[in-house]
Amino acid sequence: MTEPSFAGLGVAEPLRRALQAEGYARPTPIQAQAIPLLLAGRDLLGIAQTGTGKTAAFALPILQQLSAAREPAGPRAARALILAPARELALQIGESFKSYGRHLGLRQTVVYGGVGYEKQIQALARGVDILVATPGRLLDHLAQGKLRLDQASILVLDEADQMLDMGFILSVRKIISAMLGRRQSMLFSATMPPAVAGLAGEVLRNPVRVQVSPSATMVDEVDQRVFFVETPGKRALLARLLKDPGLGRVLVFTRTKHGANRVSEFLGKEGIAAEALHGNKTQGARVRALESFRAGRARVLVATDVASRGIDIADVTHVINFEMPNVPESYVHRVGRTARAGAAGVALSFCDPAEQAYLRDIERLTKRPLTVAGGQPARAAAPPQAPARPQASRKPQAPGRPQAPSRPQAAPAGPSASRRRWRPRRAAARRAV
Numbered sequence: 001m002t003e004p005s006f007a008g009l010g011v012a013e014p015l016r017r018a019l020q021a022e023g024y025a026r027p028t029p030i031q032a033q034a035i036p037l038l039l040a041g042r043d044l045l046g047i048a049q050t051g052t053g054k055t056a057a058f059a060l061p062i063l064q065q066l067s068a069a070r071e072p073a074g075p076r077a078a079r080a081l082i083l084a085p086a087r088e089l090a091l092q093i094g095e096s097f098k099s100y101g102r103h104l105g106l107r108q109t110v111v112y113g114g115v116g117y118e119k120q121i122q123a124l125a126r127g128v129d130i131l132v133a134t135p136g137r138l139l140d141h142l143a144q145g146k147l148r149l150d151q152a153s154i155l156v157l158d159e160a161d162q163m164l165d166m167g168f169i170l171s172v173r174k175i176i177s178a179m180l181g182r183r184q185s186m187l188f189s190a191t192m193p194p195a196v197a198g199l200a201g202e203v204l205r206n207p208v209r210v211q212v213s214p215s216a217t218m219v220d221e222v223d224q225r226v227f228f229v230e231t232p233g234k235r236a237l238l239a240r241l242l243k244d245p246g247l248g249r250v251l252v253f254t255r256t257k258h259g260a261n262r263v264s265e266f267l268g269k270e271g272i273a274a275e276a277l278h279g280n281k282t283q284g285a286r287v288r289a290l291e292s293f294r295a296g297r298a299r300v301l302v303a304t305d306v307a308s309r310g311i312d313i314a315d316v317t318h319v320i321n322f323e324m325p326n327v328p329e330s331y332v333h334r335v336g337r338t339a340r341a342g343a344a345g346v347a348l349s350f351c352d353p354a355e356q357a358y359l360r361d362i363e364r365l366t367k368r369p370l371t372v373a374g375g376q377p378a379r380a381a382a383p384p385q386a387p388a389r390p391q392a393s394r395k396p397q398a399p400g401r402p403q404a405p406s407r408p409q410a411a412p413a414g415p416s417a418s419r420r421r422w423r424p425r426r427a428a429a430r431r432a433v
């Protein structure tokens, strides 16, 4: 069997030239399967592990179709709409479109909350081929008559399970009702809980389901470990682990905004360059924190789940769950910030007795037990509703010597090296939704 190539999938020459410049030698499995179907105009539900190139799987066929049918968008109109759950992710998707479409001359913009309206209104005024947006701000522009979607014939929900979940579904429904009935729609995510998958039928028509791996499975390259540690011991454990320079670029997740601030302030006092990223910061501060982490000025980024989905930062060596996520899918996405594009990575979870029930849910979802790196599980785990605080009667456990592997095994030299190493790993399964 010959390996798939972008040319073999029908990707046009100007796009292939851009991919070459990006260092993409071969399509990833989700790209190999989704691109021909999307070029043929099908609606699609795409499920593939984190960091396996879902963005290009939808961006390439969209760019190709828009550039083939040169019908400029009218004033305030958009031809393709991509919705994402977080501002940073919307910006990143916009960058990907820009980079893959660099030889096509299509117009695009990104609209998202937390910044002024005026620049976005100006960008929308002439009409755009590609619009990437977070739902709230998009609805504002629609309501104010600064944007129309009645010419939009392509819709993407990235992180689709989150977009169809309670927080977003009403906004998404409103947005869809403003779009053309006759449109091509596509949903992508690494996770798709059955309860949410049912709602996919509201968006997709006669879709193909392309599932490269079972929902919520993790790439094999991520080494997942758990420390059983009481909450008061977590900071000391974090500081001790960070003494190892092998923890080169570390993303730490907390459940709350307040928690993210506290951990980043603690690390600052310990002399470790850290930034916090969460929804209580101004958009400017959010952008600066992420940039500082990307550029390596901050070795640690402490974030809430606002950074757990889709964000692509090269060479995150370690993800640390300072607090266990209470939604098991969040674990899959958090951990997926490392070990991207075929690279290796390490995920360490700090689990308090009260969080052991979350751990069980996670292991049940991912079907992969975590390796114990320190401490011992408390015998009778507290229920998940209990606050993640130690109980007065229980003595803090010594977390034991940290045994985190300091370096991801076989870590690539850099993002381009990891790209070259891409190996399709799993056979594909495709079935109708």
Ligand SMILES: Nc1ncnc2c1ncn2[C@@H]1O[C@H](COP(=O)(O)OP(=O)(O)OP(=O)(O)O)[C@@H](O)[C@H]1O
Residues within 6 Å of the ligand: 023, 024, 025, 026, 027, 028, 031, 048, 049, 050, 051, 052, 053, 054, 055, 056, 189, 190, 309, 310, 311, 312, 336, 337, 340, 341, 418, 419, 420, 422
């Ligand atoms: N064909 C390819 N060859 C090499 N690298 C690729 C290829 N396609 C994508 N990449 C790179 O892989 C990384 C992950 O891609 P992307 O962000 O699209 O993953 P994803 O599947 O959307 O992950 P997530 O579920 O976390 O959103 C990016 O750095 C991207 O540039």
Ligand SMILES: [Mg+2]
Residues within 6 Å of the ligand: 054, 055, 158, 310
């Ligand atoms: Mg993605």
